[in-house]
Amino acid sequence: MRKKIAYLISLLILSTSCNFKKEKIDFLNERKLSSKIQAIISNIIEYGKVTGPYIGDPPSESIQWNNFAEFKRNVSEEELILLMEHPNPVVKCYTYDILVNQKNKNSFEILKNNLKDSTTVYTQYGCIGDETRVNDYLISSLFYKYSLRNDSLKNQKKELDSLVIFNENLILNYKNELLEKIEPEEKFYSQLIRLALLGENSAVIALSRFKNKENLPLIIKLLKNKKTEIQTCGLKSVINSPDEVLFSDIRKIHQQELDKKTGFDYIIIKVLYETIVSFKNLESRKLLENSIMKTEDFQRNVHFENIWKALKNNPDKIYNGIIEKLNFSEYELYNLEYEWNQE
Numbered sequence: 001m002r003k004k005i006a007y008l009i010s011l012l013i014l015s016t017s018c019n020f021k022k023e024k025i026d027f028l029n030e031r032k033l034s035s036k037i038q039a040i041i042s043n044i045i046e047y048g049k050v051t052g053p054y055i056g057d058p059p060s061e062s063i064q065w066n067n068f069a070e071f072k073r074n075v076s077e078e079e080l081i082l083l084m085e086h087p088n089p090v091v092k093c094y095t096y097d098i099l100v101n102q103k104n105k106n107s108f109e110i111l112k113n114n115l116k117d118s119t120t121v122y123t124q125y126g127c128i129g130d131e132t133r134v135n136d137y138l139i140s141s142l143f144y145k146y147s148l149r150n151d152s153l154k155n156q157k158k159e160l161d162s163l164v165i166f167n168e169n170l171i172l173n174y175k176n177e178l179l180e181k182i183e184p185e186e187k188f189y190s191q192l193i194r195l196a197l198l199g200e201n202s203a204v205i206a207l208s209r210f211k212n213k214e215n216l217p218l219i220i221k222l223l224k225n226k227k228t229e230i231q232t233c234g235l236k237s238v239i240n241s242p243d244e245v246l247f248s249d250i251r252k253i254h255q256q257e258l259d260k261k262t263g264f265d266y267i268i269i270k271v272l273y274e275t276i277v278s279f280k281n282l283e284s285r286k287l288l289e290n291s292i293m294k295t296e297d298f299q300r301n302v303h304f305e306n307i308w309k310a311l312k313n314n315p316d317k318i319y320n321g322i323i324e325k326l327n328f329s330e331y332e333l334y335n336l337e338y339e340w341n342q343e
Contacts, residue, residue: 057127208237
């Protein structure tokens with residue numbers, strides 16, 4: 001039995017060793033790097049995640065950030081271009097950060113060449129850790145993290161958006177964010193229809209901005225789904241196109257959330273009340289009044305706060321007196337105003 005266990009352990013060590021070797025073999029350009037950069041890259045890979053200068057709570061200096069700083073001081077432009085082909089996602093993300101920060105003229109082309117890289121990379125800034133995809137990280141680096149607003153960048157952003165919308169095989173969070181915010185341009189319409197029919201729920205949100213009644217069945221399908229994250233996409237679509245035909249499904253989702261006494265889905269409740277007040281009619285006012293009458297305890301707090309925020313974002317005289325019925329204290333209103341201004 002002991003021999004069998006020892007044999008299995010040996011196999012595991014051998015397998016692990018082979019995996020490490022494989023990563024080195026995969027990067028064919030390693031010999032073109034200086035020995036110093038090779039050593040720094042090894043340290044970056046060993047640490048295993050992208051960090052800011054400080055991590056943890058209370059914050060302490062990040063060893064990985066020191067690795068990154070040393071990398072930035074010693075790496076050449078030629079090495080940076082080579083390292084964008086490295087199989088390790090942390091190395092690739094740090095490399096691209098340097099290229100963008102140095103305003104490398106090929107930054108956008110390099111991004112386009114890496115759009116299909118949906119490898120996961122772990123990040124930590126302060127006490128907040130998260131997972132993202134390499135392609136999402138690179139987009140953020142070029143257009144948000146280090147960017148200076150200029151016409152060239154605006155044109156590149158338009159090109160990127162077209163690439164993302166018309167390439168159905170791309171897997172990245174940016175695609176969903178883009179579809180939720182994109183302006184209703186006719187050149188995208190047929191592709192958005194195609195994406196929606198393929199099950200891309202965010203494409204329905206994009207289509208709702210065209211306000212075409214022919215797309216209402218797509219919205220209704222989302223609203224009738226049993227999963228709250230899909231219902232939320234339907235609600236966001238209704239906000240863009242609050243057609244009376246959709247109101248019966250809004251009423252059902254509202255009742256669904258009122259029936260929950262615990263386990264609240266904060267996202268759908270927030271979007272639900274934004275959707276309700278977008279109708280600006282007596283029926284929507286009745287739903288708000290129903291929430292005031294039928295919620296209690298912590299449930300009441302959750303619903304009342306989101307009613308207040310929805311009315312602050314989308315006021316209308318049809319809702320006069322509703323905020324007063326929420327009966328918030330001066331202290332509670334102060335906190336709500338603060339939160340609202342931070343959003």
